[in-house]
Amino acid sequence: xxxxxxxxxxxxxxxxxxxxxxxxxxxxxxxxxxxxxxxxxxxxxxxxxxxxxxxxxxxxxxxxxxxxxxxxxxxxxxxxxxxxxxxxxxxxxxxxxxxxxxxxxxxxxxxxxxxxxxxxxxxxxxxxxxxxxxxxxxxxxxxxxxxxxxxxxxxxxxxxxxxxxx
Amino acid sequence: xxxxxxxxxxxxxxxxxxxxxxxxxxxxxxxxxxxxxxxxxxxxxxxxxxxxxxxxxxxxxxxxxxxxxxxxxxxxxxxxxxxxxxxxxxxxxxxxxxxxxxxxxxxxxxxxxxxxxxxxxxxxxxxxxxxxxxxxxxxxxxxxxxxxxxxxxxxxxxxxxxxxxxxxxxxxxxxxxxxxxxxxxxxxxxxxxxxxxxxxxxxxxxxxxxxxxxxxxxxxxxxxxxxxxxxxxxxxxxxxxxxxxxxxxxxxxxxxxxxxxxxxxxxxxxxxxxxxxxxxxxxxxxxxxxxxxxxxxxxxxxxxxxxxxxxxxxxxxxxxxxxxxxxxxxxxxxxxxxxxxxxxxxxxxxxxxxxxxxxxxxxxxxxxxxxxx
Numbered sequence: 338x339x340x341x342x343x344x345x346x347x348x349x350x351x352x353x354x355x356x357x358x359x360x361x362x363x364x365x366x367x368x369x370x371x372x373x374x375x376x377x378x379x380x381x382x383x384x385x386x387x388x389x390x391x392x393x394x395x396x397x398x399x400x401x402x403x404x405x406x407x408x409x410x411x412x413x414x415x416x417x418x419x420x421x422x423x424x425x426x427x428x429x430x431x432x433x434x435x436x437x438x439x440x441x442x443x444x445x446x447x448x449x450x451x452x453x454x455x456x457x458x459x460x461x462x463x464x465x466x467x468x469x470x471x472x473x474x475x476x477x478x479x480x481x482x483x484x485x486x487x488x489x490x491x492x493x494x495x496x497x498x499x500x501x502x503x
Numbered sequence: 504x505x506x507x508x509x510x511x512x513x514x515x516x517x518x519x520x521x522x523x524x525x526x527x528x529x530x531x532x533x534x535x536x537x538x539x540x541x542x543x544x545x546x547x548x549x550x551x552x553x554x555x556x557x558x559x560x561x562x563x564x565x566x567x568x569x570x571x572x573x574x575x576x577x578x579x580x581x582x583x584x585x586x587x588x589x590x591x592x593x594x595x596x597x598x599x600x601x602x603x604x605x606x607x608x609x610x611x612x613x614x615x616x617x618x619x620x621x622x623x624x625x626x627x628x629x630x631x632x633x634x635x636x637x638x639x640x641x642x643x644x645x646x647x648x649x650x651x652x653x654x655x656x657x658x659x660x661x662x663x664x665x666x667x668x669x670x671x672x673x674x675x676x677x678x679x680x681x682x683x684x685x686x687x688x689x690x691x692x693x694x695x696x697x698x699x700x701x702x703x704x705x706x707x708x709x710x711x712x713x714x715x716x717x718x719x720x721x722x723x724x725x726x727x728x729x730x731x732x733x734x735x736x737x738x739x740x741x742x743x744x745x746x747x748x749x750x751x752x753x754x755x756x757x758x759x760x761x762x763x764x765x766x767x768x769x770x771x772x773x774x775x776x777x778x779x780x781x782x783x784x785x786x787x788x789x790x791x792x793x794x795x796x797x798x799x800x801x802x803x804x805x806x807x808x809x810x811x812x813x814x815x816x817x818x819x820x821x822x823x824x825x826x827x828x829x830x831x832x833x834x835x836x837x838x839x840x841x842x843x844x845x846x847x848x849x850x851x852x853x854x855x856x857x858x859x860x861x862x863x864x865x866x867x868x869x870x871x872x873x874x875x876x
Contacts, residue, residue, distance in 0.1 A: 351633055357564035357621045362528040393574070394531045400548050400577035402534075 364392045367406065372482040375470050379444050381405040387445040410442035411483075412467035414494040416503045417447075420457045435460045439486055440502035447502055454487035463493040507769075509873045510602050511726035511733035512837075514719035515830035516540040520683040520712040520818035523619035529563055532715040533615040534575035540611070540717040544729040548577030551719065552607035554584050555598050557591035557614045557822050561626045576611060583607065590614060591716060592784070592825030592855035592865055596741055598720050608722045609729075614823035615715040623711060623821065630858060632746060643786070644708065646748060646859040648700035651789030653754040655702060660792060662702060666694035668788035668802070669707045669816055676813020678843040681827075683712040684817040707788050709819035716823035718830060723873065732837040737850075737874040738770030741865035748860055759797035759854065759864040770868035772850070775800045778807040778868070779848035780835050782828035784815050784855040793861065794854055807852070811835070811843045825855025825865070832869050 341347055361369065364380060368391045371378045380392030384401035390409055395402050418437035421430075435457050438447035452460055453469070466486040476482040516539035518524075518532055533556075541548060556572045565571065569586045578584060587594050591614030598610035624642040631637040631646075654660055670690040677687040688706065696706030719729065726733040742758035745751055763775060775781065775798040783798075785791035795802055795809065802809060812831045815824050832851035834840040853867040 349634055349638070351638065353629065355561065355564065355621055355625055359564065359620050360523075360525055360528060360617065362531050363526045364531070365528070394527075395534050395575055397574035398579045400579075402538075 362394075364394055368392050369478040371408075372480075373476045373478045375411065375476070377409050377411055377441060377468075379407050379409045381407050388443060389446055390441060390444045390448055407443065409444045411470075412465065412489060413439045413441035413444070414499045415452070415460065415462060415464045415466055416440050416499045417462060418452065418460050420460075433457050437466075437486070438503065439466060440499050445502060450483075451485040452487070453485040459488075461493070463496060463499065465489045465491040465494060506875045508603055508605070509723035509726075509735055509875055510599055510720055511723070511730070511735045512718060512829065512833040512869065513721045513726050513730035513733050514540045514544040515717070515833050516543065517681055517716040517823065517827055517830060518714045519681045520714040520820045522683065522710060522712055524617070524713060529558070529568070529615050529617045529715070530571045530575045532617070532713070533572060533613060533717070536715045536717040537576055537611060537613060540719050544719050546729060551609045551611050552583065553598060553601055553610040554578065554582055555587065555594040555610065555612055556584075557587045557589050557594045557826075558616045559588055559626070559822060561629060562616050562618060562621055562623065562821060564621050572613065572615060576613065589863070590784075590822055590825035590855050590857050591718070592829055592853070592867075593741065593857065593863070595718060595720065595826065595829060595867075596739060596865060599736060599739060602720070602722050608725045610720045612718040612720060612826065613716065614826045616713065616820070616822040618711050618713045618821045627859070636748065641859075643859055644700050644703065647787045647790065648703045649748070650753040650793070650860045651702050651787055653752075654789045654793055657754040658792075660789070662694060662704075663690065664792070665702070665704075665707050665788035666690040668791050669693045672791075672810050672814045672816040675811050675843065676817030678811075678841075679813050679817065680841075681714075682813050682817040683710055684813070703787055703789070707816070709786060709816050712818055712820050714818070714820035714823050714827075716820075716826045716830060718826055718833070730837070732871070734833045734836045734869050734871065735873050736867065737772070737870045738766035738768070738868035739866065740765035740769070741863065743863045744861075746862065751860070753860050754793070756793050756797040756861045756864060759794050759856075759861065759866065762864050762866040763798045763852075766866040766868050770870070770874065772868060775852055776804065776806065778850045778852045780808045780811060780832065780845045781852040782810055782812060782814070782831045782854065784825045784828050786815055786819065786856075788816075790856070790861060794856070794864075798852065798854065798866070808845045808848075811840070811845055825857070828855055829853040829867055829869075832867070836869060836871050
């Protein structure tokens with residue numbers, strides 16, 4: 338027999354159900370809790386002083402522990418960005434929209450951020466932006482607490498201020 | 504036997520095994536043990552050439568989650584790294600092979616995974632074929648029970664025999680501060696525990712537990728500088744059996760038997776009975792008896808000591824359990840085993856397994872002296 342039978346079962350459908358109950362970890366839990374108070378926490382490398390947001394227990398770069406929590410600003414600078422013209426899974430966004438890396442003031446690495454309240458063609462490296470938070474009472478300690486970032490209208494940051502935080 | 508490069512275990516660290524660490528993600532558990540293993544060797548991360556880790560993405564619920572381990576293993580500047588979806592005892596084999604090839608002298612071998620975040624029975628069901636074995640809902644306890652039943656049918660072993668094996672592990676395990684179960688339990692007590700899946704009782708199975716582990720391996724020339732009492736690899740072999748359970752004789756472990764023959768031959772040792780101590784990765788008493796038989800050791804003999812750590816029945820942090828067997832032999836042979844020390848131990852065997860019904864098996868022969876001169 339070289340071909341599958343014309344009658345009968347040719348395919349098997351299978352559903353895989355794997356539930357998880359993740360531990361956030363004390364560092365992430367502290368970071369998420371602070372979002373409820375419109376505060377953004379990072380952790381500082383004990384060897385290099387670099388600040389990581391969200392906080393990490395150890396510096397991926399130096400391998401040293403990050404023992405100190407520091408608060409960073411809810412505003413910063415766009416280090417790099419892209420203009421998205423394809424629909425995104427899981428979020429309702431009008432396209433095109435801008436996804437950017439934002440280096441928050443006081444942080445040594447960037448976070449990923451959505452940029453709104455401006456035209457995509459106006460976005461540029463060095464543009465100053467700030468977090469737009471969900472209203473009081475609607476923040477639950479998750480990444481949705483920051484709705485998006487928007488331009489502050491401040492003068493652009495000089496290139497050397499962010500070129501090492503891409 | 505061809506002369507091979509002498510490679511030694513020079514450091515080992517693990518977290519005490521717990522049911523659930525509420526404070527740390529998997530990689531956050533791994534970080535301190537990598538630091539500890541390096542600190543025990545008195546070196547910084549830059550002193551080590553190569554790194555390899557074992558974890559299961561499905562267990563962690565993080566597709567490609569293994570790459571997160573890079574962030575806590577000191578992986579910068581860019582390193583040579585490998586990952587196995589296997590217990591870290593198998594990772595150690597790959598590091599050893601790299602050293603035989605001569606392209607590295609030192610390696611970090613790590614195992615990590617949070618067994619408590621998902622449902623291990625559901626995850627391990629997916630190891631089976633999706634058309635039949637997985638589809639009918641076989642889980643690892645059920646397949647282990649099939650194996651136990653097959654072993655009883657062939658050998659005449661009884662429920663009482665299983666209880667005795669579990670009780671010996673529990674008695675030994677009470678002396679191991681890293682264990683999840685640290686209370687001794689008698690055969691009389693265990694034989695009265697309810698059935699999990701008959702013929703396996705709840706008292707014959709390990710609790711779900713999690714940990715992280717890290718071993719440092721080093722070749723001759725480096726090993727002596729990293730450790731006061733390096734424990735040398737004399738022989739190793741690993742074998743994989745068929746996935747189709749019905750195509751194997753479940754009452755035996757042909758893979759362990761062959762791996763043991765090859766590893767002992769490499770070590771230049773006649774039989775496993777010449778070892779002072781063995782550590783077996785057995786998820787059930789039946790597995791321990793099957794593996795012991797395949798190795799050729801007599802559980803009633805005075806030598807070797809079997810599972811002075813308490814074995815997997817007292818602590819089974821998936822992805823680390825096998826590496827811990829190797830780590831235990833290192834501890835025994837290097838004077839680091841504390842209250843569970845086997846007096847005068849100079850040669851040991853570590854066994855690790857993975858998969859349903861002992862599908863994959865690795866056997867390590869370790870000793871206090873260099874194998875090749």
